[in-house]
Every structure is written in C-alpha cells, then in structure tokens.
Amino acid sequence: MPAPTSDRLAELDAFLVELNAAAAGAILPLFRADHGLIDKGGAKGFDPVTEADKGAERAIRQLIAERYPEHGVIGEEYGEDRPDAEWVWVLDPVDGTRAFIAGLPLWCTLIGLRHEGRPVLGSIGQSYLGELYIGHAGGSRLISRGVSRPLKVRPCPRLTDAIIATTDPEMCFTGAELGAWTQVRAAARLARLGCDAYAYAMVAAGTMDMVIEAGLQSWDIEAAIPVVEGAGGLVTDWRGQPVGDHGGQIAIAGDRACLEEALVALRRSAL
Incomplete structure (x- = not known):
C-alpha cells in the first residue's frame, strides 16, 4: 500500500495536537498532587501507575474512537484494540511515571501512529513545560507557547x-x-x-x-x-x-x- 499522502498526514498531524491537549487535560491536575499511585509490579518489583496514566489513555482512546472508529489502538494501560488495522495508534500516556510521582517534569506523553505496520507520525509531549515535539516524513517541529519551530539534530561525528x-x-x-x-x-x-x-x-x-x-x-x-x-x-x-x-x-x-x-x-x- 502506498505511503500516506501529505494531505492525509497534515490531517492526522492536526488531530495529534488535539490528542495531546486531551491527555494534558487529564494529567496536569494530578501532577505534584494526589495522583492515585498504585504499584502494579507485585513480586516483580516496583512498577507504578497513576490515575494520570489511566485517565490520559482513556481520553486519547475516546477521541480516536469518535474521530477514526476504524483505527486500531495499542496502549500501555488498556491493551490492544484491532492491532492489525491499516492505521494503529500506539500510546504511552505517561512515559516516565517514576519521574511523574517524584514531581520531576521529565515525563512525556508518547503518541505514535502506524500505517500498515510502519511508524509514520509521532509526538513527544511535555505538557507541564508546554512543549510538543511532532514528527513525520515531512519534518519535525517543536510547538511551544504558541510558536512552532523546526527541529534538527546536530552533527557529532565522534x-x-x-x-x-x-x-x-x-x-x-x-x-x-x-x-x-x-x-x-x-x-x-x-x-x-x-x-x-x-x-x-x-x-x-x-x-x-x-x-x-x-x-x-x-x-x-x-x-x-x-x-x-x-x-x-x-x-x-x-x-x-x-x-x-x-x-x-x-x-x-x-x-x-x-x-x-x-x-x-x-x-x-x-x-
């Protein structure tokens, strides 16, 4: 199947911004607050999850179901739903839960999108700092405080x-x-x-x-x-x-x- 068109990517890119806003709405009220910590690790060792993790993934999944009901979803907190679909969203609502519960603003919301099994669009969101990093084949950019600028790695050959x-x-x-x-x-x-x-x-x-x-x-x-x-x-x-x-x-x-x-x-x- 051919790669998604630039118009299709632009549509999904805009939706990705909406998904990050929904996740932030669920996460930020719980950061440095009563976040409902649960240890799901048991005998395997400490493995924290909070209401922020679960609430953000629920919010993301709800928007996807409303806008793109034919899309699949794979998420850390709520598992798989049609993982073999043409389009599949891959979610980690709070990557860095240990940082989150320690009050450190190094956690991120990770939202990726596969097309025919290949990652084609993704974002790394740090909503407490007001930063959203988005990328696809057309390039990557940082959206911060209403301003967008392109991202570019730096040379470091050694x-x-x-x-x-x-x-x-x-x-x-x-x-x-x-x-x-x-x-x-x-x-x-x-x-x-x-x-x-x-x-x-x-x-x-x-x-x-x-x-x-x-x-x-x-x-x-x-x-x-x-x-x-x-x-x-x-x-x-x-x-x-x-x-x-x-x-x-x-x-x-x-x-x-x-x-x-x-x-x-x-x-x-x-x-």
Whole structure:
C-alpha cells in the first residue's frame, strides 16, 4: 500500500495536537498532587501507575474512537484494540511515571501512529513545560507557547564529543548490556540519567547526541521514531537495524558516525 499522502498526514498531524491537549487535560491536575499511585509490579518489583496514566489513555482512546472508529489502538494501560488495522495508534500516556510521582517534569506523553505496520507520525509531549515535539516524513517541529519551530539534530561525528543518556542502567540493562553501556559511557563526553523519553526529544532538538535503552515495549519508542527521523536522526536496534514494531534494545542518535562508534560496543550484547 502506498505511503500516506501529505494531505492525509497534515490531517492526522492536526488531530495529534488535539490528542495531546486531551491527555494534558487529564494529567496536569494530578501532577505534584494526589495522583492515585498504585504499584502494579507485585513480586516483580516496583512498577507504578497513576490515575494520570489511566485517565490520559482513556481520553486519547475516546477521541480516536469518535474521530477514526476504524483505527486500531495499542496502549500501555488498556491493551490492544484491532492491532492489525491499516492505521494503529500506539500510546504511552505517561512515559516516565517514576519521574511523574517524584514531581520531576521529565515525563512525556508518547503518541505514535502506524500505517500498515510502519511508524509514520509521532509526538513527544511535555505538557507541564508546554512543549510538543511532532514528527513525520515531512519534518519535525517543536510547538511551544504558541510558536512552532523546526527541529534538527546536530552533527557529532565522534563519540568522545557526545552527550548521551539512558533512563536507569541498573533497571534497564542485563549484565552484558550493562557492560556495553559502561563502555559507551566511558567514551562519551557526558552522560545523563533518568530523562526517559524526554531525552529522545533532546536528540531531535539538537541538544543531546544519543540515547541508549533496552527492554522497551513498542509504546516506549514508536512515537519517537518519526520525531527523531524527521529531524534528521536515526533510530535502530543494537545491531544497527530498523526497530520495527517490537521495541527491545534501542539506539537513538543524531549523527550516523557517532552511532556507528557506539554500535561497536552495543553489537556484542545485541539480542
């Protein structure tokens, strides 16, 4: 099936802005407030979910059902609905719930859209800061305080000059993966931890150079792929191959040369 037309993407892009506004309406009243924390991890360890997570996904799903009832949805909180549809929305209403419950404005709302299984449109929204990063094949942009500006990754051909990030090495990486991360971190200029998906947006914005993660679900990464790629960056697995719709081990970079340096270490632990 051919790629979506520019007019169709523009229509869905505008709808994506509406979805983010609906999510923000459910999330912001609960940030730094009584958010109804529940630990859904049980014996597996702490895995928080809040009323913000659930309320935002409900709001997003309701709008999709009203406007595009033929579309499918995959969401972290409420599962799958027609995941094999031509168009499928992939949702993480609050990526970075640990940051959210700690009162840190590094959580994001991730909304992606697949067409025939391929990510074609996505957004990374940080509504407390008033920032919405949107991307597709036509390019990426930041909408903030009523102003829109294009996003572009920055050149950084050497890993020794790179600012890199991951969420939490001890939580995200196995033993072999942790060794690969440690090697990449030792080579980089600066590493930041705990930024979750906000770091993906910073690569697209040209303030960071690379993010390395593992153990991701589809809703953790799919929304970011069009944003990063639309800004001129790359999203691959640890072998340097396309991510597809399965999540897993992820490398996000603004410069291919820098990514290739990191992949020398990452490939040794690639699944």
